[in-house]
Every structure is written in C-alpha cells, then in structure tokens.
Amino acid sequence: MDIVTLRAEIGIDPEAEGHYRDITGIGNTSGIHTHDFYEFFVIVEGAAYHCVNGKKERLEEGDLVFMRPRDVHYYEPLPDTDCRLINLSFYEHTLTDLFAYLGAGFPQQAFHSAPDPIVVHLSRQEMRLLQDRLTGLIRIPQRDKKRFRTMLRSILAETYGHYFLPAAAAERDGKPEWLSRLCKQMDDPANFLEGIPAMVRLSGKSHAHLCRVFRQWENQSPLAYLNCVKLQYAENLLLGSDRSVLDIALEAGFGNLGHFHKSFKSLFGTTPQRHRKLRQTKQAPLV
Numbered sequence: 447m448d449i450v451t452l453r454a455e456i457g458i459d460p461e462a463e464g465h466y467r468d469i470t471g472i473g474n475t476s477g478i479h480t481h482d483f484y485e486f487f488v489i490v491e492g493a494a495y496h497c498v499n500g501k502k503e504r505l506e507e508g509d510l511v512f513m514r515p516r517d518v519h520y521y522e523p524l525p526d527t528d529c530r531l532i533n534l535s536f537y538e539h540t541l542t543d544l545f546a547y548l549g550a551g552f553p554q555q556a557f558h559s560a561p562d563p564i565v566v567h568l569s570r571q572e573m574r575l576l577q578d579r580l581t582g583l584i585r586i587p588q589r590d591k592k593r594f595r596t597m598l599r600s601i602l603a604e605t606y607g608h609y610f611l612p613a614a615a616a617e618r619d620g621k622p623e624w625l626s627r628l629c630k631q632m633d634d635p636a637n638f639l640e641g642i643p644a645m646v647r648l649s650g651k652s653h654a655h656l657c658r659v660f661r662q663w664e665n666q667s668p669l670a671y672l673n674c675v676k677l678q679y680a681e682n683l684l685l686g687s688d689r690s691v692l693d694i695a696l697e698a699g700f701g702n703l704g705h706f707h708k709s710f711k712s713l714f715g716t717t718p719q720r721h722r723k724l725r726q727t728k729q730a731p732l733v
Contacts, residue, residue, distance in 0.1 A: 449518055449681065452481040454537050461591040464536035465596040466583045471528045478520040485513045486605065488568070490577055492529030495522040498563060505529070508568045510576070512610055517563055517584035532580050533621050538597060544602050552607075556614040564613045568625070576605065621663050624649060629671075638675050639699045640666060677713050691718045
C-alpha cells in the first residue's frame with residue numbers, strides 16, 4: 447500500500463497557520479498517509495480503528511489524539527459503526543513557538559520521543575467544551591486570517607496545557623496516564639476538599655487500588671498525598687494574599703488550626719506565620 451505524504455504548503459494557509467476539518471465518516475478521510483505538519487483530532491461520535499505506525503487501536507467518542515509529522519496512519523471502520531471526528535492541523539513552527547513559550551517546565555520531549563502518539567480520553571463534558579472551542583473557528587471569516595491564527599494558538603495552548611500535559615508527563619515519568627491525570631485533577635480545590643471519594647470517583651479505581659498505586663509511584667498513601675496538595679495550596683494563599691492564617695487553613699480544608707500548624711511545620715519546616723515573614727523579606731513589594 448502506497449503511503450501518501452500530505453504537505454502543509456498545500457492544505458494549510460500560511461497566514462492562518464492552521465486548518466479545521468469536521469469529518470463525518472471514515473470514507474471522507476485520507477488513506478494511509480503521513481505529513482510534514484502536526485495535528486490533533488478528537489472523536490466526537492461513534493468509534494473506529496486507528497492504524498498508526500504499524501499498530502491498531504480502537505478509538506471511541508472522547509478520544510483525543512496528538513499526531514506528529516513522522517507518524518503514518520489511517521482509519522478502519524468497526525462492524526456496523528462509523529465515526530465523526532474533528533481534526534485540527536497546523537504548521538510545525540506554530541507548535542515549536544508554543545512549546546518555547548510554555549518554557550522548560552513543559553515536557554515537550556515526551557511528545558516527540560514517545561513511540562506512539564499520545565492519546566487522552568476526555569469526559570463527555572470536556573469533549574463538548576473542546577468541540578465548542580474548535581467549532582468556533584468556522585465562524586471566523588476566511589479573509590480574517592490573523593484572527594483565525596490568534597484563536598488557533600489560543601486553542602493549542604489550552605489543549606496542550608490542559609489535556610495533553612498530564613499524559614506527556616506520564617510518558618516521561620513512566621507513570622500510568624490516568625494517575626498523572628488524577629493528580630492534576632486533585633489540584634482543584636473542589637476535588638481535594640471532597641477528598642478520597644473524589645479520587646475514587648475521578649479515577650474509577652477502588653480505594654485499595656489507589657493505595658497500591660500511590661505507594662508505588664508517589665511513595666505515600668492517597669491521604670498523605672491529598673494532605674500535601676492542601677498544604678501547598680495553603681502556602682500559595684499564604685504568600686499570594688494578605689488573608690489570615692485561620693482563613694487560609696479553613697479554605698484549604700483544615701478544620702482544626704492546631705492540626706494545620708503541625709502539618710504545615712512538618713512539610714515546610716516552620717510555622718505558617720514564620721514562613722510568610724521569611725518569604726516576604728526576600729520579595730520586592732508589589733504595591
């Protein structure tokens with residue numbers, strides 16, 4: 447089977463830097479191909495087989511896939527099933543600029559060195575939000591290429607920072623992707639205040655399984671991990687606001703001020719008040 451190489455200079459406007467496609471069936475996709483640009487696509491309806499780099503995997507509604515220029519891929523239908531996918535393709539330099547902007551803390555090498563493209567499964571709500579952002583591109587007039595480019599870059603920053611980052615970090619660290627994603631979700635106060643029930647609900651794993659995995663990868667129990675998340679959130683409030691220690695303790699989920707002081711000192715080596723004073727003396731006043 448011949449492999450076709452799709453080229454950015456033919457299919458992507460250089461001023462807009464990207465191209466949006468809403469593909470309503472596998473019959474409307476290209477055959478086996480590679481390309482000299484980056485792209486990602488999300489399955490918004492149905493399911494299909496994705497054949498990539500000699501492997502075949504089943505993709506379903508909500509699966510978001512990052513594709514690189516060297517990847518060779520095509521789609522195969524499932525019996526009595528078709529799929530709809532939204533594809534966003536963009537120039538290599540557009541993604542290079544984005545990664546440079548995100549800085550050294552962004553694990554860009556994980557995107558390039560992974561043997562297979564990174565796949566993230568979105569919840570139905572996440573998929574709808576991303577779909578809404580992507581379909582906003584088709585409301586931009588064709589002549590308004592600068593506006594399209596700005597919206598494109600905004601979507602890329604959100605998508606790579608919010609959805610692909612946990613998967614890339616997991617690829618780099620060797621962690622299960624679901625664990626890295628769960629840890630990111632637990633940074634949300636609404637989740638860490640709910641505690642262990644939120645971890646079970648979001649991960650779909652049993653409490654016992656979470657305990658085993660957290661011991662393996664984080665060297666601590668899920669409860670101890672949550673306590674660290676709460677304390678780190680409290681530290682940010684302590685150093686980024688003028689709120690009282692009591693207010694901060696309560697917002698971070700510590701109902702007992704004595705327990706908060708003891709836990710804070712155990713992690714940071716000093717009391718909350720002393721920690722704030724020491725850090726403030728090293729920072730220039732902002733107002």
